[in-house]
Amino acid sequence: MFRKGVFIASLLIFTLGYAQVKENDSLFVPKDSVEEYYVRFEGDSVLLSSIELEEVFIFGKLEFADKNERLRYLILRRKTQKVYPYAKLAAERLVELNDSLQHITKRRHQKKYTKKVQKYIEGEFSEELKKLTRTEGQILVKLIHRQTGTTAFDLVKELRSGWRAFWYNTTASMFKISLKEEFLPETVHEDYLIEDILQRAFAANKLARQKSVLDYDYAQLSNKWKSNPPPKED
16 A cells, blocks of 8 residues: 655654653644644753655555556656656746746847747757657656646747647647647546656656646555556557
């Protein structure tokens, strides 16, 4: 069964709390949130707060119905790990662009700067993206939505023009790639598998972690899909 815990916080609270209660008759007094505690040392209080701890997941063993299912997962893992850095980079560039635009007041200058950044991003991406397969391209589109909260279609539309976004989507459709594709791990099993692949790669330090801007909980997703697995493909 999938379990999730923040072990460092638990160990810290247990060790300090037990030692001081036993030796100095001290107590942990919970404050307004789980992130803040007071440790009482013989009348003195020390506030432990503002300590941001990452969640630590304990992953269950991967189980597959047959060899074909295992092979599909391994292929998906290879493709996901290959394209994720591009989605991460796109999200970082978008944040940088939006931050910079906040300091540019004139619309004309905003358009000029946006065009300059867009060309820079294309220069970073274009040659490598040309080497992607159709399925890798579609996974990238989903991951861009995961990292930015915006579809690739809307990003193109915002950064360039509605007509170019339509044209890009039409061209991509010829290769069965939709720039309007969203990342939906709650309802699409393959998207959940992509999230599972990412979380395992983050934990193993194979990929640099970048939190999704979308609102979902990986632990809940894991429990859901384990309790209600999709029908087996022929």
